[in-house]
Amino acid sequence: MSKIRRILMFIPGNSPAMINNAPIIDADTIVFDLEDSVALEDKADARFLVKETLLHFEVPGKDVAVRINGISTDFWMEDLRAIVPCRPAFIQLPKTERGEDLLKVIDLIEKIEKKEGIPVGTVQVCPIIETALGIENAFQIAMTKTERLAALALGAEDLIADISGIRSNESLEIMYARQRLVNAARAAGISPSDTAFINVDDDEWLVKDCKLSRSLGFDGRAIISPRQVKLARSMYLPSKKEIDYAKAVIDAIHDAKRRGRGAITLNGKMVDEPIVKRARAVLQSIEESERMVQDE
Amino acid sequence: MEEYLKSLKTQNEFHCMEELLKRQNLSVPENTDTSFGIFKGDNMIACGSRRGDILQGIAVSDDRRNENLSAKIVTALIRDSADYGLSTLYLFTKPENQLIFNELGFHTITEANPYAAFMEYGISESKKFSEKLREISANKPSDATAIVMNANPFTYGHRYLVEQASNNCSWVYLLAVEEDASFFPFSARYELMLKGTQDLRNVSVIPSGRYVVSKLTFPSYFTPDSLLTRVQAAIDAEVFADLIAPSLKVSTRYLGTEPYSQTTAIYNEEVTSRLSRKGITVKVLERKKTDDGNYISASAVRANIESGNLHRIKEMVPESTYQYILLNNKNIKKERTCK
Amino acid sequence: MQVKAFVSGTLESGDVIITLKTSDHVSVTIQSAVQSLYGDLIRKTVDDTLAENKVRNVEVFVNDNGARDFVIRARLLAALEKKRRGDSE
Numbered sequence: 001m002s003k004i005r006r007i008l009m010f011i012p013g014n015s016p017a018m019i020n021n022a023p024i025i026d027a028d029t030i031v032f033d034l035e036d037s038v039a040l041e042d043k044a045d046a047r048f049l050v051k052e053t054l055l056h057f058e059v060p061g062k063d064v065a066v067r068i069n070g071i072s073t074d075f076w077m078e079d080l081r082a083i084v085p086c087r088p089a090f091i092q093l094p095k096t097e098r099g100e101d102l103l104k105v106i107d108l109i110e111k112i113e114k115k116e117g118i119p120v121g122t123v124q125v126c127p128i129i130e131t132a133l134g135i136e137n138a139f140q141i142a143m144t145k146t147e148r149l150a151a152l153a154l155g156a157e158d159l160i161a162d163i164s165g166i167r168s169n170e171s172l173e174i175m176y177a178r179q180r181l182v183n184a185a186r187a188a189g190i191s192p193s194d195t196a197f198i199n200v201d202d203d204e205w206l207v208k209d210c211k212l213s214r215s216l217g218f219d220g221r222a223i224i225s226p227r228q229v230k231l232a233r234s235m236y237l238p239s240k241k242e243i244d245y246a247k248a249v250i251d252a253i254h255d256a257k258r259r260g261r262g263a264i265t266l267n268g269k270m271v272d273e274p275i276v277k278r279a280r281a282v283l284q285s286i287e288e289s290e291r292m293v294q295d296e
Numbered sequence: 297m298e299e300y301l302k303s304l305k306t307q308n309e310f311h312c313m314e315e316l317l318k319r320q321n322l323s324v325p326e327n328t329d330t331s332f333g334i335f336k337g338d339n340m341i342a343c344g345s346r347r348g349d350i351l352q353g354i355a356v357s358d359d360r361r362n363e364n365l366s367a368k369i370v371t372a373l374i375r376d377s378a379d380y381g382l383s384t385l386y387l388f389t390k391p392e393n394q395l396i397f398n399e400l401g402f403h404t405i406t407e408a409n410p411y412a413a414f415m416e417y418g419i420s421e422s423k424k425f426s427e428k429l430r431e432i433s434a435n436k437p438s439d440a441t442a443i444v445m446n447a448n449p450f451t452y453g454h455r456y457l458v459e460q461a462s463n464n465c466s467w468v469y470l471l472a473v474e475e476d477a478s479f480f481p482f483s484a485r486y487e488l489m490l491k492g493t494q495d496l497r498n499v500s501v502i503p504s505g506r507y508v509v510s511k512l513t514f515p516s517y518f519t520p521d522s523l524l525t526r527v528q529a530a531i532d533a534e535v536f537a538d539l540i541a542p543s544l545k546v547s548t549r550y551l552g553t554e555p556y557s558q559t560t561a562i563y564n565e566e567v568t569s570r571l572s573r574k575g576i577t578v579k580v581l582e583r584k585k586t587d588d589g590n591y592i593s594a595s596a597v598r599a600n601i602e603s604g605n606l607h608r609i610k611e612m613v614p615e616s617t618y619q620y621i622l623l624n625n626k627n628i629k630k631e632r633t634c635k
Numbered sequence: 636m637q638v639k640a641f642v643s644g645t646l647e648s649g650d651v652i653i654t655l656k657t658s659d660h661v662s663v664t665i666q667s668a669v670q671s672l673y674g675d676l677i678r679k680t681v682d683d684t685l686a687e688n689k690v691r692n693v694e695v696f697v698n699d700n701g702a703r704d705f706v707i708r709a710r711l712l713a714a715l716e717k718k719r720r721g722d723s724e
Contacts, residue, residue: 020649052705052712364646364648368646371646375642383696
């Protein structure tokens with residue numbers, strides 16, 4: 001089970017002022033962006049800046065990831081060559097449409113890991129699905145080297161354009177995409193990550209959209225403005241019921257161990273592997289949240 | 297609504313820029329090489345241009361001040377200019393705007409109140425220039441004299457001026473105006489100045505670099521026509537006083553009169569008052585006359601070349617200049633007809 | 636040979652904008668609002684980065700706006716890379 005990530009804070013990779021803010025943002029994951037928030041003529045500058053940031057800038061208590069440029073651009077290979085040696089938690093690959101695309105990227109990451117003497121598999125990948133074809137191929141993508149996948153993410157802006165939909169607060173136009181993506185991710189055993197909410201000044205709809213997103217099964221979402229972090233995070237935290245259930249699962253495991261039993265049961269039912277993994281992930285993410293709250 | 301920066305290409309985009317500049321009471325630069333604008337929807341809220349190595353027309357909409365939009369525009373201009381090999385950029389701005397540009401990393405070369413400040417950004421060519429001048433003047437006397445000369449070409453009139461200076465001063469620096477927009481190219485003018493003063497022991501000829509600010513380097517859009525000569529002269533004078541004179545240990549400047557030119561009269565007036573204020577003595581010398589009572593002027597020489605009356609030139613210019621003209625006559629005329 | 640210049644960075648707060656020019660020696664000029672406090676540190680970061688990369692032939696203009704040293708390093712490395720590519724064209 002991949003780690004549960006609730007808030008993926010996007011920071012434009014060419015902006016030192018915004019990069020400086022990273023440590024004080026209440027996200028569990030910071031994503032330095034080399035793609036859409038960086039102008040073409042700044043791509044090279046951004047790559048060097050993100051690299052030096054990964055090497056020298058401390059962001060305690062958070063995972064650090066990088067969104068590279070897509071495989072249809074001239075930049076993705078150099079992005080990987082610069083970034084992978086710095087061991088980010090994962091690479092986000094935008095506009096992933098097919099398992100083959102993902103494979104290309106993972107192959108190169110593996111080559112670089114080997115060359116740099118990094119244990120293979122250290123740098124994970126999170127495909128971002130942003131097209132109609134990608135949504136159709138969601139399960140195939142999620143099943144490509146699943147052990148390498150940090151999460152499966154949705155990018156609604158480009159998707160809506162691709163399907164000729166019309167953006168709305170209610171988000172019905174991406175309902176199918178969201179559900180399909182969640183389903184594919186869960187079926188493959190990885191965490192689904194929702195798209196950013198782009199109306200950065202609309203708190204009311206942010207809360208509504210997060211509530212919908214969570215109920216559809218997303219673990220968290222991309223965030224593009226620090227303003228959104230606090231509200232969004234509270235919406236994706238597990239409920240008391242979920243936490244209690246997770247604790248009960250762990251107790252059941254200890255219980256089974258003590259009694260020398262192979263099978264784990266809870267309330268008379270068998271508890272299998274995915275549920276155990278989920279329980280562990282939920283409790284681990286709570287621990288980390290609490291730690292972050294303490295640090296404030 | 298999203299805001300974005302872009303390089304201006306279409307007529308419509310340039311029209312937006314003109315509108316913004318007019319709203320800010322700024323004139324519109326001409327013949328620019330590159331322009332950038334920041335748009336919000338269809339409205340332009342900031343703009344800036346470059347012509348050669350001079351930045352021009354940088355403006356931000358009144359309601360969007362203090363947001364660093366000028367930083368974005370100037371960043372784009374600096375980055376773009378590097379593609380053309382430029383590591384030094386210049387700027388003329390109203391004196392009260394210097395602070396804004398200081399904050400962006402520009403420093404002032406000189407101020408010509410109340411008209412303009414002359415500023416520089418990047419690898420400082422002006423600093424290198426003044427260091428070079430210091431090197432040249434290191435082993436020469438202080439209290440030197442300077443003459444700025446276009447010498448298009450070098451005539452007996454010029455010679456007279458130099459001779460006067462040479463006889464009355466410890467050392468004379470002839471600053472040859474380096475701009476190549478004259479009848480005679482700079483290399484020729486410079487060579488003739490050298491040859492025409494070879495025999496004078498205490499005279500050095502130096503290329504003027506970018507720092508003799510003539511009408512061609514000073515962007516004319518910046519000032520109304522009526523003031524143009526005066527403003528250009530003002531800046532030229534202040535640059536001379538602040539950058540050139542101290543590095544050459546110069547305490548005196550010679551100016552020639554040009555009785556046929558109103559422009560020169562204004563120029564001399566401005567230079568005299570500003571240099572005097574900064575403790576530099578200004579001597580205005582009347583031009584030499586020919587035997588028939590006319591002033592010797594380079595323009596008369598050029599006219600005679602054009603009309604093919606080379607024999608008339610012989611008594612107006614030193615031998616070295618005359619020989620050059622004879623030798624290159626065909627080429628000079630060909631170039632003229634080609635222009 | 637055409638003279639080339641290479642620029643990296645921006646004028647935004649927290650950033651540094653660096654202009655590089657190929658030359659026959661190394662020369663570094665720092666322009667900073669916090670020159671008196673950090674001028675020496677900035678210079679050290681620049682000198683160290685140039686030395687690490689065995690660069691001996693550039694003139695550098697560093698226009699600092701309160702950048703941390705990893706930012707200065709990044710911008711300088713980016714400019715040096717542009718120069719490396721520009722020179723080999």
